[in-house]
Amino acid sequence: MEETPRSVGEASTTNFMAARPSAKTGDAVTMKGCGFTNLAWVGVDREELRGRLAMPEYLRLAMRDCIKRKDSTEIPDHLLLPGGAAADMAPHAPMVVFINPKSGGRHGPVLKERLQQLMTEEQVFDLIEVKPHEFVRYGLACLETLAAKGDECARECREKMRIMVAGGDGTVGWVLGCLGELHKDGKSHIPPVGVIPLGTGNDLSRSFGWGGSFPFAWRSAMKRTLHRATLGSVARLDSWKIVVSMPSGEVVDPPYSLKPTIEETALDQALDADGDVPPKAKSYEGVFYNYFSIGMDAQVAYGFHHLRNEKPYLAQGPVTNKIIYSSYSCTQGWFCTPCVNNPGLRGLRNIMKIHIKKANCSEWEEIHVPKSVRSIVVLNLYNYGSGRHPWGNLRPKYLEKRGFVEAHCDDGLIEIFGLKQGWHASFVMAQIISAKHIAQAAAIRFELRGGDWKNAFLQMDGEPWKQPMKSDYSTFVEIKKVPFQSLMINGE
Numbered sequence: 001m002e003e004t005p006r007s008v009g010e011a012s013t014t015n016f017m018a019a020r021p022s023a024k025t026g027d028a029v030t031m032k033g034c035g036f037t038n039l040a041w042v043g044v045d046r047e048e049l050r051g052r053l054a055m056p057e058y059l060r061l062a063m064r065d066c067i068k069r070k071d072s073t074e075i076p077d078h079l080l081l082p083g084g085a086a087a088d089m090a091p092h093a094p095m096v097v098f099i100n101p102k103s104g105g106r107h108g109p110v111l112k113e114r115l116q117q118l119m120t121e122e123q124v125f126d127l128i129e130v131k132p133h134e135f136v137r138y139g140l141a142c143l144e145t146l147a148a149k150g151d152e153c154a155r156e157c158r159e160k161m162r163i164m165v166a167g168g169d170g171t172v173g174w175v176l177g178c179l180g181e182l183h184k185d186g187k188s189h190i191p192p193v194g195v196i197p198l199g200t201g202n203d204l205s206r207s208f209g210w211g212g213s214f215p216f217a218w219r220s221a222m223k224r225t226l227h228r229a230t231l232g233s234v235a236r237l238d239s240w241k242i243v244v245s246m247p248s249g250e251v252v253d254p255p256y257s258l259k260p261t262i263e264e265t266a267l268d269q270a271l272d273a274d275g276d277v278p279p280k281a282k283s284y285e286g287v288f289y290n291y292f293s294i295g296m297d298a299q300v301a302y303g304f305h306h307l308r309n310e311k312p313y314l315a316q317g318p319v320t321n322k323i324i325y326s327s328y329s330c331t332q333g334w335f336c337t338p339c340v341n342n343p344g345l346r347g348l349r350n351i352m353k354i355h356i357k358k359a360n361c362s363e364w365e366e367i368h369v370p371k372s373v374r375s376i377v378v379l380n381l382y383n384y385g386s387g388r389h390p391w392g393n394l395r396p397k398y399l400e401k402r403g404f405v406e407a408h409c410d411d412g413l414i415e416i417f418g419l420k421q422g423w424h425a426s427f428v429m430a431q432i433i434s435a436k437h438i439a440q441a442a443a444i445r446f447e448l449r450g451g452d453w454k455n456a457f458l459q460m461d462g463e464p465w466k467q468p469m470k471s472d473y474s475t476f477v478e479i480k481k482v483p484f485q486s487l488m489i490n491g492e
Contacts, residue, residue, distance in 0.1 A: 044227045046118065052092045052230050053119050055157050056085060060122035062146065063139045067130055072141035084151030093230035094157040096123045096139075098132060098175055100167030103198035107214060111166060111196075114222050127171065132178035140182075140191075161191040162489060164229050168199020173257070173289050173461050176239065176486045180287070183484040194229045194489035196222075201462065203290050203383035207409065208235060209491035212387050225491075232489040236410040238380055239289050239482040242460060244467070246475040248280035255463035258284040287482060288460040291384055294446065294477075295348050295375035297419065299457035302464035347371050348418075351453050351469065356441035359413060367439050373418030375425070377435070378444060378479060381409050385429055391415050392434035404440050412481055413440045446477040 054060075062079040066072040097115050101108030115124045125135060140161070146154035163179075165172045172195055182190050197205035198214055206212045209232075215221040244258065254260075261283040349369040354376075356365055369376075377384070384390055391407055399405060407415055417435035419425040428435045448456055450469030458467050458477070469475055 044223060046223065049118060049223060049227055049230075050120075053095045053123070053226065054091055055094050055120075055123065056089055056153060057120075058085075059143065059146070059154055059157060060120060063142045064122050066138040066142040067134050070134070070138055072138045072145050075142065075145060080146075081151070084146065084149065085153035087152040087156045089153040090156035090160065092160075093162055094160050095119065095162045095164060095226070095229065096125060096135070097164045097166060097196075098125050098127055098130075098135075098171070099196075100127050100165075100171040100198065103167040103171060107198065107218065108166075111198075111218065111222070114219060115166070115226075118223060118226060127167070127174075132175045133181070136178050136181055159189045161189070162194070162229060163191045164194045164196060164226070164489075166196035166198055168197070168462075169201060169204045169290055170199070170257075170462055172204050173287070176237075176289060177257075177287055180239070180482070180484065180486070190487055192234045192487035192489045194225075194232065194491060196225060201386045203381055203385075203387065204488075205491075206383045206387050207381045208488045211491070228491055229489055232491055235488045235490050236485040237289060237488050238410055238412060238414075239287050239486055240292070240378075240380060240414060241285065241287055241480050241482050242292060243283055243285045243478045243480075244458075244475070245281045245283045245478075246468070247470055247473045248282045252284075252465065252468060254284050254465050255286075255460070257288070257460065257463055258286040258465075260284055286460065288380070289486070290381050290461050291377055291379045292458070292460040292477075292479065293375060293377040294352070294448075294456060294458050295373075295419075296421070296457075297375040297377070297425070298459040298464050301459050301462065302457050302466060348373055348376055351448055351450065351456060352376075353447040354416070354438075355445045355447070356416075356439050357443040358440075359442050361442070364445065370418055370436055370438070372420045373436060373438075374421055375419040376438070377417055377419065379415045379417065382407065388429045389431060390417055390419075390428045390435040391437070392431075394434070394437075402437065404437070407440070410485060413442060414444070414479070414481075415440055416444065442481065444479040448475040448477070 058079060058081055062075050065076065065079055097119065099108060099112050099115065101112065112124060112126060140158060143154045143158035143161075147158055163175065165175050172193065175193060179190055179193070195202075195205040195208065195210040196214075197211055199205075202210075202212045210225075242258075243261075244254070246252065347370075349371055352369055354367050354369055356367055357363065358365065377390070379391060382389060382391070394404065394406075405411070405413070407413070416438040418438055419428060419435060424433075424436075427433045448467070448469050450471045453469060456467045456469055456475075458465055467475065
């Protein structure tokens with residue numbers, strides 16, 4: 001039985017909010033939900049702020065040139081300082097900003113202009129023009145090339161570099177994924193990332209103290225935000241690799257964040273699958289930072305995304321998106337199930353098996369799928385669905401009884417919970433009750449099998465897709481922790 005959260009009289013807001021985030025200090029810090037106005041702040045002079053952020057012009061131009069040419073090995077002489085520059089020429093907190101102009105309604109272009117005024121034009125990157133992987137491969141590499149030639153200012157800027165992302169959770173995940181390439185290459189000094197929330201849910205932003213919405217007084221807020229980004233301590237965030245393996249020949253339109261892998265003659269042996277494995281499998285893989293889900297909530301998200309793509313004039317901002325999303329969910333059988341004979345309205349246990357690996361355990365263990373659950377969510381952060389807390393603040397006795405530990409975003413574990421239908425989900429999101437707690441795991445494997453169901457609906461970090469299923473062979477979804485952690489700037 002899921003536990004009802006404590007009433008206001010039993011626990012303060014601070015205690016409730018502390019259930020998910022890490023309580024470490026130094027590299028990782030306690031994180032609480034926070035808006036732009038929740039920080040005691042003393043005004044910072046604009047020129048003083050610019051001096052803390054702006055890199056010397058020769059470095060800015062050299063980085064831009066390398067990105068444009070897609071080559072960081074050779075830097076034109078006219079962009080270099082003879083003999084390099086001393087370390088004391090580096091700013092206190094060199095920073096670049098990535099901005100997604102499609103996020104935040106109509107704010108993108110004016111926000112870009114404001115950021116360029118506060119920093120420099122060369123340190124603000126429009127994601128339509130410069131992709132994060134291009135900055136990592138050629139921009140950061142440019143500083144490394146100069147540092148190798150004895151430029152101490154370039155070395156200092158590379159080691160102190162911080163990144164702000166103006167966009168939604170998907171944009172932040174995109175940037176974090178590209179920075180992950182530095183881990184794979186064995187690089188040190190991975191830039192930490194802060195957030196200017198321009199998306200709809202902004203759960204990553206909320207989890208690290210950057211607030212849940214774009215502020216009304218955004219011009220003054222940008223100066224405060226950049227100032228906080230120069231001072232914020234660094235927190236750690238787990239990320240999770242997902243591999244979707246299906247019978248070859250299936251037609252699927254995966255989201256941008258899922259990439260095809262080389263076709264194999266059999267499923268990856270790491271799955272250690274005992275089900276009906278197809279002779280040939282097609283696989284996709286990606287990384288998520290917030291959540292992965294299967295079921296009705298993903299179906300609603302899938303329909304909403306298609307509606308928004310067909311009628312883009314409806315997507316005018318986060319508030320409008322939430323209204324349309326809520327209205328759409330009422331038409332999909334999420335709240336009412338008028339035809340119980342429709343297999344798409346039945347519980348997920350009809351098509352699914354779940355196996356998990358617990359912490360410090362190498363064996364797969366099958367867990368029970370509750371009969372009434374129509375949506376299963378795998379959650380990494382404390383925040384979900386625009387700042388809601390479905391896992392809840394669980395009492396120590398309940399944790400001990402279920403074999404759980406207190407949840408953190410950097411503990412190497414991920415939480416699995418279920419939603420029964422729209423009414424149950426509504427009470428969960430209102431924090432009247434907790435979700436249906438299923439398990440905590442270090443790795444998860446879902447096995448999906450068709451029959452009456454022809455398709456399942458899946459989503460990760462807000463990107464949904466329709467997954468075809470066979471009745472004779474299984475489709476597998478495996479989730480494992482990425483071996484390195486992402487670095488986030490704490491906004492509080």
